[in-house]
Amino acid sequence: MAGSGTAHLRGEDTLLSVQDLAVEYRTKGGSFKAVAGISFDVKKGETLGIVGESGCGKSTTGRAVLRLDPIAGGRIRYDDKWIEELPEKRMRDLRRDMQMIFQDPVASLNPRRAVKDIVTEGLAIAGTSDEDRTEAAQTVLEQVGLPSERFSSMLPRQLSGGQAQRLAIGRALALNPRLLICDEPVSALDVSVQAQILNLLEDLKKEFDLTIIFIAHDLGVVRTVSDNVLVMYLGKVCEFGDSVEVYDKPAHPYTRALLDSVPLTDPDKGFAGPALQGDIPSPLRPPAGCRFRSRCPSAQDKCAEEEPTMREVRPGQYAACHFPSI
Structure with missing residues (x-):
């Protein structure tokens, strides 16, 4: 109370x-x-x-x-x-x-990893197969407005602040949190x-x-x-x-x-x-x-x-x- x-x-x-x-x-x-x-x-x-x-x-x-x-x-x-x-x-x-989106989107992203690998990082840790991760990356990136064919191979330094935040949101959503x-x-x-x-x-x-x-x-x-x-x-x-x-x-x-x-x-x-x-x-x-x-x-x-x-x-x-x- x-x-x-x-x-x-x-x-x-x-x-x-x-x-x-x-x-x-x-x-x-x-x-x-x-x-x-x-x-x-x-x-x-x-x-x-x-x-x-x-x-x-x-x-x-x-x-x-x-x-x-x-x-x-x-x-x-x-x-x-x-x-x-x-x-x-x-x-x-x-x-x-239970996922978190951090204040500084760029600092929260691994600068050496491509967008497709960042967005499925949690799935990789969970042991999801390569095929399922690829499919998940395409789906999630589309959902957050970062089409896979354009953005999947980019590095974080190539993204704008808004794009980096979209990626951070996508990384969190890839695990289907509540x-x-x-x-x-x-x-x-x-x-x-x-x-x-x-x-x-x-x-x-x-x-x-x-x-x-x-x-x-x-x-x-x-x-x-x-x-x-x-x-x-x-x-x-x-x-x-x-x-x-x-x-x-x-x-x-x-x-x-x-x-x-x-x-x-x-x-x-x-x-x-x-x-x-x-x-x-x-x-x-x-x-x-x-x-x-x-x-x-x-x-x-x-x-x-x-x-x-x-x-x-x-x-x-x-x-x-x-x-x-x-």
Whole structure:
């Protein structure tokens, strides 16, 4: 339940359930939790957007779901499996069902391998025959808009940024996953190319019945693609709810500040509150109580004394704030 930190109740249609997840890193300055006990569910067929400033823990959350980053605490249930308990071999097998598209498409591709080999890399690891891989490469490349006869023998350096991202998407889809985690998939692309990739993802979601976690700092992009949105700040969840409701009626002051920081084409629309000020504090020494209080224009004494818990402020909308906008 929201009161205990979970974004919405787990049911039969829940594909992924993250419970009190913590990810800890060690540095020369000490250890810190990049993700500090967050909980959320993702329903089958849903697109969940995760937003926040750089350093808030959103990408770490996505990587931890796939156990690409070590889990320091909490539990992750995918379908009927508690994945934090799985041996590494079984986790590798499960990753065929849970794929990730990384932020930098070019850096995520082997520069020495041809497109046809990259797109079927996962199938090769799984022991699929050469004949089946060739057929799969032709099918997948066509689906992501990279016709095999033109692109199959190219190297990543011969591709544009948008083409490289299409290839990265194709590599993930070749394994026929059910969950696709997209980590800033369009942030490095021009605006016109961003629209093409977003449309492609939407089409592929419908065609393959995908469940998507879409991680981004661009609130406009997340609103366009997401059914629900999860707002993170300094390793914690600030707000969760239907993307339209959260964007139109933000309950947490951090969500409001993020929205106020987005340039508006129509000055008569938007919120009257101040835009986000100051820098995010060091995760090595997060503020006591509410982590956002050092930047919050509405902070009061209680915010320094007591950490707020997630609670339902409107039907289906939750916020971790002592004084939410209702």
